[in-house]
Amino acid sequence: MVSGINQLFNRMSDHPDLGKLLLRLTFGGLLLFHGEFKVVHGVGWIAHMLAAKGLPGFIAYGAYIGEIVAPAMVIVGLMTRPAAFVMAINMLVATLLVKMGALWHRTDVGAWSLETEVLYLLGALAIMFLGAGKYTLVRDARLQ
Template sequence: MQNFLRNDDLGKLILRLTVGVLILFHGLHKILNPASLDFISKQLTGIDLPPVLAYGVYLGEVVAPLMVIFGLFSRLGGLLIFGNMIFALLLAHSDQLFTFTNTGGWALELQGFYLFSGLAIFFLGSGRWAVRQD
């Protein structure tokens, strides 16, 4: 029983599934509503970046979560999620960086969760329960 309670691979699987599934919902929304990329394109042009980079959201919110969920190059998937969240914070949430909610929480808790969880997956790797251990 003690070995089960100290199972790093199970912890990695739970983290991978939680982050991967939750961020994949955001990617599926963008697939089903491609007009949502217009906002991202406008934000990119506002900082002199080409609007075609908006399609990178599919890497960070569809491909990367699938990599993480299945444990297939999950370190790269975690890094892509981390990068995706850096762009999200810079483009859409920079004005909320130092703000709190009415209940005292950080206004960017969800974004922070994805940002740091992606980074954790990058450092931890997939664990044993994966298509490909890394």
């Protein structure tokens, strides 16, 4: 009986392209909120942090690419793998720049203080490795 239920559930839920779409919409959509914040408030505060670490301030403008352009590309399925890679690099740089001092810390509720950043990083890498799937606005020539 358990085996039958498992087989039925597997047949009903075996939709890898739908799973890929859900990942793309989730991680791309949520990262766009971070990009929208930077559009409204600018990236000057990031440039100051970069300067404090001896890096050129113009690198801060990369946040627009990593948090607006790349997530939008991931959402529509345009060059999904490279765009997801850009999102992953963006999260790695943001974590190194803002949160490295919190590597071993936990929040008040016991969560790892870097869990959100790591979730975005690994989500972007998962999208990069999985690809867009068949539900995209821009079809990959290999899938046609």
